[in-house]
Amino acid sequence: MSGFLETSVQITVPFHDADPAGIVWHGNYFRYFELARCALLDQINYNYRQMAESGYVWPIVDLSSRFNLPVSFQESIEVVARLVEWEFRLVMHYRVLNQAGQETARGVTVQVPVASDSGELLIGVPAIFEQRVAAARAKAGLE
Numbered sequence: 098m099s100g101f102l103e104t105s106v107q108i109t110v111p112f113h114d115a116d117p118a119g120i121v122w123h124g125n126y127f128r129y130f131e132l133a134r135c136a137l138l139d140q141i142n143y144n145y146r147q148m149a150e151s152g153y154v155w156p157i158v159d160l161s162s163r164f165n166l167p168v169s170f171q172e173s174i175e176v177v178a179r180l181v182e183w184e185f186r187l188v189m190h191y192r193v194l195n196q197a198g199q200e201t202a203r204g205v206t207v208q209v210p211v212a213s214d215s216g217e218l219l220i221g222v223p224a225i226f227e228q229r230v231a232a233a234r235a236k237a238g239l240e
Contacts, residue, residue, distance in 0.1 A: 102233055103179040104137045115170040126162055126202050130191045133178035134206065137189065141180075143229040151225050155187060155208040162204035168195065183230050185221050186210075 106129075114125040138144040148155055168174055175194045182188035187208040193201045210219040210226070234240045 100239055101179045101181055102137060102140065102230070102237060102239065103177060104133065104140050105175050105177040106133050106136050108132065108174050108176060110168055110170050110172050110174065112170055119170045121168040121170075123162075123164060126164070126193065126204065127160065129174070129176045129193060130162075130178070130189075130204050130206060133176040133191060134189055137178040137180060141229050141233045143226055149213065151223065152213050153210045153219075153223055153226075154213055155210055157206050157208050158186075159207035160204070162202060164202045166195065166199060166201040168193070168201050172196070174201065180230070183222060183226070187222070187226075 108129060110121055114121050116122050135144060143151075145155075173196055177192045177194065179190045179192075180187070181190050187206075187210075189206050191202075191204040191206075193203070195201050210222050211217065212219065231240065
């Protein structure tokens with residue numbers, strides 16, 4: 098095992114995600130990353146609704162991507178999200194794989210915890226997030 102929490106989602110590229118040439122428009126990859134990120138947050142048991150209920154929002158403050166191979170309309174892809182940092186901020190790495198297992202794209206997002214009531218940026222993550230990550234890592238046999 099990698100030591101990192103990870104999950105993946107399967108997507109069949111819909112028509113509206115492709116340009117006139119049938120290739121996925123680059124901006125849609127961020128939506129694919131979001132789908133995988135939400136699945137991983139659900140696995141941690143701290144999704145966006147639970148974040149809000151606990152008094153925090155987690156804006157994305159940095160986002161990067163790299164495109165290696167094109168993906169086309171109706172192609173099946175796997176989007177993998179991996180939590181690589183969680184002590185001070187939430188950093189996730191993403192890989193988009195085609196049916197042959199080739200990496201077609203990769204990306205990184207960075208999110209920071211902000212108190213909903215004051216708008217104050219936290220130094221470190223809230224205790225509830227640390228607890229949920231620790232529980233998910235233990236359940237996955239990573240601790």
